[in-house]
Amino acid sequence: MAKVTLRGVTKRYGDVVAVNNVNLDIKDKEFLVLVGPSGCGKSTTLRMIAGLEEITEGTIEIGDTIVNDIPPKDRDIAMVFQNYALYPHMDVYNNMAFGLKLRKFPKDEIDRRVKEAARILGIENLLDRKPKQLSGGQRQRVALGRAIVREPKVFLMDEPLSNLDAKLRVQMRAELQKLHDRLQTTVIYVTHDQTEAMTMGDRIVVLKDGVVQQVDTPLTLYNKPANMFVAGFIGSPSMNFLKTVIVKEDENYYVDGGAFKIKIPEDKVREFPKVKEYQGKEVVFGIRPEDINDAQLADIKITNDNSFTAEVEVVEPMGSEIYLYLKIDDHSVIARVKADSTAKVGDNIKVVIDTSKMHIFDAETEEAIF
Helix, strand or coil: CCCEEEEEEEEEECCEEEEEEEEEEECCCCEEEEECCCCCCHHHHHHHHHCCCCCCEEEEEECCEECCCCCHHHCCEEEECCCCCCCCCCCHHHHHHHHHHHCCCCHHHHHHHHHHHHHHHCCHHHCCCCHHHCCHHHHHHHHHHHHHCCCCCEEEEECCCCCCCHHHHHHHHHHHHHHHHHHCCEEEEEECCHHHHHHHCCEEEEEECCEEEEEECHHHHHHCCCEHHHHHHCCCCCCEEEEEEEEEECCEEEEECCCCEEECCHHHHHHCHHHHHHECCEEEEEECHHHEEECCCCCCCCCCCCEEEEEEEEEEECCCEEEEEEEECCEEEEEEEECCCCCCCCCEEEEEECHHHCEEEECCCCEECC
16 A cells, blocks of 8 residues: 655646646545546546656655656556456456466466455456446446456546446445445545545545645535635535625625625634625625525524525425525525425525525635635
């Protein structure tokens, strides 16, 4: 097992900077997830760690060894790809054993490792089948098994679940977490799916345009995003962003959106006094859909300082909850409300904000004020 360290890692393709000055300390036995939209540089970063892409600038260490000039086969890593990359003419046993045979491992050691990996993954009864006889989930397990038998220092996984259907993806997420707990190895996992990132990662690296936006635990990213990009990317549905102005009345501070005015809690102003500097200035008020409640069903005390009236434009029943698409003058917001809400399209309903969960961002830099 090993830690992985990236220092000033940059990748350029001509004038295009795909990855820009990435610095990461990935701990031994950590499950680290790289997440971001397509083209943000997450797969390129993974491929540089694997040695499949050359680094333009910077250094990568696996354990205590700088691996910049070490070929992929000698880095003691194993990679699981999105498309499984199984040999169609070989059965499962030989697909899993192939890498060990190339490295001239003894037959009894190969047999032990393959059967142990098959037991861990629950595919012992599939060892004599060809890939075409397997389902997507079974093929993914074989691809994982081929990596496990290597007993590498680091597992690199590039969107390994994206070809599976939704139900199987959920199941395989749980399987991968169990596998990590059992193997106690370092895993670097790439995905564009923020739900995968939130449920699987010990820590998450959020990337945009090749630049690291924030590195932290899932809950910290959710509760304390560093900027609007992270706030909007983490969480589903996305956080609502409303252009407002900070105003002061009777020693209290408010975000004023014209059709609504929400009081900033006094403890927030004390904890983040920088907010006072924005008096009279435009800011972006952020609130997650789950922190907007139908006032008729809310557990929060309702006042004029935390509520407003909005028109219901769309109602989406989700079973356990309802998504309400609301309009307040020129503002549009999504609310996740309790399933027994009776709101209908065209209704004007009162909604209440959990102000302890509100966020404010600088309108120009998009950095979080709190």
